[in-house]
Amino acid sequence: MTPPLVAAPPASPVPAEPALRHAHGRGRPCVITRRACFSASHRYWLPELSPEQNAARFGSCSLAPGHGHNYELIVAMGGPLDADGMVLNLSDVKHAIREQVTGQLDFRFINEAWPEFDLSQPGGVLPTTEALTLAIWRRLHPHLPLMGLRLYETDKLWADVLGDSMEAFLTIKTHFAAAHRLARPELSSEENDAIYGKCARPHGHGHNYMLEVTVRGAIDPRTGMVCDLAALQALVDDLVVEPFDHTFLNKDVAHFASTVPTAENIALHIADLLGAPIAGIGASLHKVRLQESPNNAAEVFAEVPALGVQPQALEALASA
Numbered sequence: 001m002t003p004p005l006v007a008a009p010p011a012s013p014v015p016a017e018p019a020l021r022h023a024h025g026r027g028r029p030c031v032i033t034r035r036a037c038f039s040a041s042h043r044y045w046l047p048e049l050s051p052e053q054n055a056a057r058f059g060s061c062s063l064a065p066g067h068g069h070n071y072e073l074i075v076a077m078g079g080p081l082d083a084d085g086m087v088l089n090l091s092d093v094k095h096a097i098r099e100q101v102t103g104q105l106d107f108r109f110i111n112e113a114w115p116e117f118d119l120s121q122p123g124g125v126l127p128t129t130e131a132l133t134l135a136i137w138r139r140l141h142p143h144l145p146l147m148g149l150r151l152y153e154t155d156k157l158w159a160d161v162l163g164d165s166m167e168a169f170l171t172i173k174t175h176f177a178a179a180h181r182l183a184r185p186e187l188s189s190e191e192n193d194a195i196y197g198k199c200a201r202p203h204g205h206g207h208n209y210m211l212e213v214t215v216r217g218a219i220d221p222r223t224g225m226v227c228d229l230a231a232l233q234a235l236v237d238d239l240v241v242e243p244f245d246h247t248f249l250n251k252d253v254a255h256f257a258s259t260v261p262t263a264e265n266i267a268l269h270i271a272d273l274l275g276a277p278i279a280g281i282g283a284s285l286h287k288v289r290l291q292e293s294p295n296n297a298a299e300v301f302a303e304v305p306a307l308g309v310q311p312q313a314l315e316a317l318a319s320a
């Protein structure tokens, strides 16, 4: 049979638009985030340790009567839209967060505000960032469809929790300044110019690199830590910041004598340097994020070589 020369008219009237289109997205899934802030104090002090041991273990965090932070909490929630076009009414979300968390912690001494941090009890845990994030998860979970929580203790330290388990992600942020030149020595200067542009100029240029290192691990039921924070900071300082800061990477860091120090290669090298030592302090290196300028960054997921398999809720939190 010969095909018609013009498109045949539809056999039936134009099908109705999908019903969902007229129901304000009802039933379609979406992730929403809500931010909330509170100020609170805490102290790291285990009664089973001597004053000297507490001081050695927790440094100035052990000083009486404690010290405080302006915490910032990001709550990621997911679910289908209701008939009003919302996952949840935001006023209900605000109310739940205030009722269950900020109203109880704001301007309080965390060690005494919540019984889970009563260290005189054997089940008490130190109110670290990650232990506090998990405690907040357990209090919010009955009220909100949580997908992930992020708690910033400062802009240089935060924790993520993605479920009611002892597992948490802890991120520390630091920076270093370094110069580099992007050029492959086996290529001509014209070829390098064509690939790397101004970055191939012979005497190099510099950046203030911002570095985020995320580790994953189980929260210790007593210290509240996925790993010793001071030890983690010392590893990043000793293995990355100190050897990289105020250097010309191509000449001063041996690895970059033969590897072009792009942001990607620097992030990969940092992941290679940190992986085993972080395993040595009981955590897993999850992610290295290297921000080279306000306009570009490189991320390496150290546990998952294939892209696209990182926990989805972390992405929701990252964009909060």
Ligand SMILES: [Zn+2]
Pocket (backbone or CB within 6 Å): 042, 061, 067, 068, 069
């Ligand atoms: Zn603190």
Ligand SMILES: [Zn+2]
Pocket (backbone or CB within 6 Å): 180, 199, 205, 206, 207
């Ligand atoms: Zn550059």
